[in-house]
Amino acid sequence: MVMLTPAEQAALARLEERERQLRRGAVLLRERDPAAEMFILKSGIMMSSVMLADGSRQILRFHFAGDMLAVASLVYNEATETITALSPCTVCPFERSLFAALIADHPRIAALVMVFNQIERAALTDRLAALGRTSAKARVAATLIELRNRRRALDREITTRFTLGLTQEEIGDATGLTAVHVNRMLRQLEDEGMITRDNGNVTFTDERALARAANFVDRYAGLDLGWLPAAR
Amino acid sequence: MVMLTPAEQAALARLEERERQLRRGAVLLRERDPAAEMFILKSGIMMSSVMLADGSRQILRFHFAGDMLAVASLVYNEATETITALSPCTVCPFERSLFAALIADHPRIAALVMVFNQIERAALTDRLAALGRTSAKARVAATLIELRNRRRALDREITTRFTLGLTQEEIGDATGLTAVHVNRMLRQLEDEGMITRDNGNVTFTDERALARAANFVDRYAGLDLGWLPAAR
């Protein structure tokens, strides 16, 4: 989408010098723990979540390969979110000071980071609107579509069938529902012919209807990167 | 908090060369309209919101003096959010190309913009958790506290009494509730002795209890800006 100069590529590569493996369920960073590191997610799927006073959990975001994690470490001394592996993962940790140097030296990379910030902001506000103003069924449908799309972005083989990789409780924590109600909504989507399920996999059987049920908006359409500053 | 060099200050001042006045209710930017401008909010209170297919509205964020608006114009050709004045406002419009030049020339300002992005991200995720996992009463209480705090940040006179400046319907659109239910929750907070109300003003009579009811977290505590690159 955007061509990077060799110098820029080399600078980015420095962020990926170290690697760390995580098993499903492993916690990369826990809310309120001191944190001065950031991470690139190299492979696998992770999530970030927060815990509320009453012990309930809200999943904020799912992370896929290529995402930059714990960017809040730039600004906060303590982690604001818990980051957990949903599948076996590889992450590349780096110091925030290294990142600071990177954006000071490479304004175009700084600009690109802002681009991703804005895309993420759009994703968060879509979820906000979904939680505030859409039905349980719509939220579950939207979650299914988002998971499929992000998986598909990394693996062109994937079309209508994919591995969910989440428990129904996790879907509930992402959508603000109970696991029980998530189950009922999945059943309803199935009964209405929009999806079928077979142990952990979901198949979209009427994607049009599912997208309609989900109030889906594609945030990667309509991107415009023409404003980026010139390479240095 | 952070000292800017004269050159940096001058560069920032260029963003505020033009001014535009808005009346309450005026729309600065409408969702899906083409947009290549950004804005600094100089005075007044605004909100950004999205409209859903069924005509319901979700308010995403309230904006106060000093906020940068429509940052998504950096990345999207069409506005992703509607931005509306909640009081008489003054905004300073500028081209996104001017902003691109600014961050290319002044890495420290680029870094500061990222800081604000992250603070905003934290605010959005707090709201996400509130919508997903807290009761109607908690959401209304949290909204009251947020409005008071942001007003107080600009006007040290304000302590426990402040002007709401929002209709109950607007509070509902921010919290994902109906206006009717917002009314009931305000009444309940009043009956329980946490607030009192007099035409459009709210007074906190038991702030401790209100903060507890709201699950409140102060996101401006724990900031750490030591990582910022050196001035150039």
Place this chain on the structure above:
DNA sequence: CGGCTGCTTGAATAGAGTCAATAAACGTGG
């Protein structure tokens, strides 16, 4: 085999929405 964890379903309950009617506040033009 036995003990998890996750999935499924039903019945009862609670929290928030809808509908409707009234009252109060506000704004505007005469």
Place this chain on the structure above:
DNA sequence: CCACGTTTATTGACTCTATTCAAGCAGCCG
């Protein structure tokens, strides 16, 4: 300054969506 129309606030009665509680089942792993 007042009258009138509009928006906003308030409250009650009823409905419905999602939660809670509970029980049974399936699959997986040591």
